[in-house]
Amino acid sequence: MKYLIIVSMLLLPASGLASTTLDGWLDMQTGGDSLAISPGRMDIGGMLGGDGWTLLLRERFSRRDSTGITPRVLGTHSITDVDFIIAAGPVTINPEVSWVVDLGDKPEIVLPLAAGEAYRQGYIRPGLSLSGDLNENIHLFASGLYWNRDLKQEDDYDLDWAESRISGGAAWDTPWGPTIAVSGVSHRTESDFIDYEASWSRIDFTAAAGRNDMPLGLQAQAEVTYSLYGGNDFLDREIADRFTARIRLARMVIPNFSVNTIFESVFDFDDGTVRTACNSGEARIMYRFLQSRDVPSQITLSGQLAVSSIRTSKLQLSSRVNLYRGLSLLLGAMLRETPTDVQKAGPDRQRLVFGPGLEYQLGTNARIWGMIEQERTNLEEVEVWWRLRAGLELYPGTLTF
């Protein structure tokens, strides 16, 4: 039934309209490892476009290993997105629906108010977004989303769970350069069955500026945001207000060699106390070469470190070296440290994933790839497993009719 609706929605507008374009795509990934086969995911979609309107239909089916750890959680679900965008002068109207169905084993959700556990079966989420330009410097935006969740207890009682989210704001590109924005969001959750009701809200005051004419060819962007929160967290404490400062620096050191860095500091204003909530930094160095070939080659080295009440870090190398025409050699390696939830392991977990692969690109219309990876991770003891991943991406191009 779901798929019949999707096909009908694609065909009906196209049959009655002239000068309509259709762009489609297919992205499939599959794989498996020495622990289990993971059938993977499929993303198929199409975008119909006409004069002042766009209709986007997207279906994603996923059955995958969600955690990469043992014991594993296998999630199987189907996500359908229908997105209709209408541009009328300076105003854009965007009604949308997202429809998620959890297939197979229903994931468990821990309910608030010590109401036990429920099983997630999916949701339907209609939404409406509006945006417009008051003049060339002032932009307004607003959106509303409503979730009708299908959450059931073991005895099959429906929890009648619903959420709504309303947001909106305005941004002003000042004549002096910086952009100033004020935005707000209000979220409400309720379940009649367990008599639960919670809401929170946030107002953001943001100032952002960027410069491209700095010495050394440096590009800089800076952004500060003060977020004023209303509502309580799961322990019934007030959610602290938050100040976030962010700087992004990018530089082309020599042609084909660029460095990109981001630094972020976050402070919480919690009941009269100001404290550092998080410091984080990220750097990415990219080197492009063999640019004249059918597929350009590239090596990217990136590092990331974040220190808050937890510490996470990541060092990653990824490369594509073109061998002949559309054929390229892939190589990836990643070293990560995160907290872990695996029993008897932790509190931190280090993992190393590395492996080679091959890719073939047929212009911009198709890409097929495969990688063999080994993962080593320290859980209760150091565990090692092999993984095979492969994918197919198709972009047939634009049809006009």
Next chain:
Amino acid sequence: MTQSARALLFIAAALLMLAACEGPTDNTQLIVSLEDCTGCGECTEVCPYGAIEVIDGDAVIDPSACHFCYRCVEACPEGAIH
């Protein structure tokens, strides 16, 4: 020392300072780096409290529902949650 080397040295020093920094003992909310989030939905899949939703292609954490179990931090393939 060339200007390029100085710029790289500055970045390395800033990362080392971050590595040496002591974290606070309490954090009132997790952070999603919108630069790194791809909207893949792995975090929504593993969150046992239903506190994460992908909205407009980015993961959004509900500050009233998050219990700081850090499962999303561990599961995120991009390291976008901290």
